[in-house]
Amino acid sequence: MPRYDVRSPHADEFVNHEEILDTLAFAEAHKDDVELARAVLRKARANLAPARDHGAALSHREASVLLACDDAQVNAEIRQLARDVKQAYYGNRVVLFAPLYLSNYCVNGCLYCPYHAKNHDIPRRKLTQDDIRAEVLALQDAGHKRLAVEAGEDPRHNPLDYILESIQTIYGTRHRNGAIRRVNVNIAATSEDAYRQLKAAEIGTYVLFQETYRRTCYERLHPTGPKSDYAWHTEAHDRAMAAGIDDVGLGVLFGLEGYAYEFVGLLMHAEHLEAVFGVGPHTISVPRVQPASDIDPNAFEGGVPDEVFEKIIALIRIAVPYTGMIISTRESESMRARALQLGISQISGGSRTSVGGYAEAERPHDTEQFDVSDQRTLDEVIGWLMDEGHIPSFCTACYRAGRTGDRFMEFCKSGRILDYCHPNALLTLAEYLSDYASPEVARKGWATIDAELARMPDEHRRESAAGFLARIRNGERDFRF
Incomplete structure (x- = not known):
């Protein structure tokens, strides 16, 4: 039986199944212990002001006690503390970005994704470099400065050379005052050498969602393809950071497995990166399963009600105060509004999740990875953010000034990042x-x-x-x- 070791290079040890079960059992046994919950909140509140050297205000076990607690007053205090922590570390700014889907060719058999290899109902498309230029021009003309590149895993259609060429095309495309200043990359787990090449291509953050941290569930949901290797996938962020990519992003797809299990696994992964590299996740994303071609969310038993989802967001913000938290257009306008009050610091705006969607006047649906709930334009989102009391931001200054990885965390954890983020x-x-x-x-x-x-x-x-x-x-x- 693998043992729990936060510094281990092995996935089954740093996200350890037995430790998660023990944590959940401890939380269940103490869910009615309001005094313990309040003690945990006092500890978190003591770290409200950005500290000099802490990486996380709460451990995964302490945060799980709060997640299990049903006391109404404790839950109200959690929501308020999450708002206070977000304000202390990131102020009232909200960073905007857009996903850019390059290709939906994929060899994996993921049961929750419409791009899976056996789905013959969805048209397959891969953007040429001319297509990418057209997409980037459309995104620039909307006002975007930051993109998240997405592509299915297919060594023949989407090799690394294609991704690298596409990044070069994105950075090299300019129109009037438009320019994409940061390209984040969300592609399949790969080798340390490939991550070195992505670093040399000047990517921003490397993002990879775990989907689910329970190995048995992971292997059932990934029956075929290279993504079926749980350890290779879960250890990818370690390889990326060893290769010099010092900003990495985590996330689970809530709804595939029990939310409490995923919550613990996610925090353990963050603790591992902090322990080994001195730098935790630059971002944590919180997507939920949504309808799509060939995908019915009701087929999965781990659905997360809105109230619980909001509490998860608040607790991630409290437990990992330094991280950028992302919510996508999978969620409705009303849910995104509530999430922004609980710790979210980055959102997509005017997003299209189809391959080649931005250059077309009408939103295409045939190649969408998931249904977009919030279909407002970027301009509408920006106006709404200001109405809600937020500052919309397209800032990429930290990345371009070399404030990444441990340098960013030094500023963020000390509270000095606001001196840059707010004016930028x-x-x-x-x-x-x-x-x-x-x-x-x-x-x-x-x-x-x-x-x-x-x-x-x-x-x-x-x-x-x-x-x-x-x-x-x-x-x-x-x-x-």
Whole structure:
């Protein structure tokens, strides 16, 4: 029987099944112990101000006690603390991005994904480099600066050389004031050498979802294809970080397995990366199973009710305060609004999950990976975010200034990242307002910028930001702190 070892290179030891079961048993035994829950919250609250050296405010076992607790007052305190932690580390800014699907060719047999090899109902498509340029131009003309590249796993149709060429095409495509400044990559687990090549291509974050941390469930849901190798997949982030990619993203697909098990596994994975590399996950995503071609979410028994889903989001924010938390357009406008109040710091906007969807006037559905619940345009999302009290941000400054990995975490965990993120968010919002916004959103946006600038506590930084904003209004671009 594998033993639990947070520093082990082996998946079955750093996300250990027996440790998860013991944790769940402990949480179940103490779910009515309100005093214990309050003690855990006091510990988390003590770390509310960004600290010098902590990587996580709570252990996976402590967080599981809070997840199991049904006390209404404790749950209210969890929600408030999550809001406070998000504000302390990231302020009221929300980073925007869009997924770009390059190809839906895939050799895997994943039972929850419409791209699985046996699905003959979905048309297969792969973008050419000319197609990619057209997609990038459409995304730039909407106002995007940050993309997440997605592709199925298929060594013949989607080899690494194709991914690398596509990244080069994305970075090299410019239109008027448009430019994609950061390309994050969400592709299948690969070798350390391949990760070195992705690092050399100047990717931002390497994102790979575990889907499910329970090995037996994982192997049942991945019956065929290279993704069926649980250890190869689960240990991918270690190989990526060993290859020099110091920003990696985690996530599970909630709904495939019991949510409490997945919650523990996710936190254990974050603890492992922190213990081994001194850098936990740059992002944690929280997708839920959604309808798609050949996929019925009701076929899976792990469905997560909205109220529980919101609590999971809040507890991840409390337990891993430094991480960027992402929610996609899988979720409705109302759910995304609530999630933003509980710790989410990044969202997609104006997203299309089909291969080649952005360059077409009408949203195509035939090659979608999942149904998009929030189908608003990017401009509508930006206006909505400001109405909700958030600052929309297209900032990529940390990546481009070398503040990644342990350097980013040094700033984030000490609370100094706000000195950069807040003014940079205002500068990138000003670019959007000048180049792409509708008149109504532009009016809201400049009023938001003026109000936020007035509240900036550092006089020197406020004056510098005001100077950059004036130059943006006069047509100059790409300033950053």
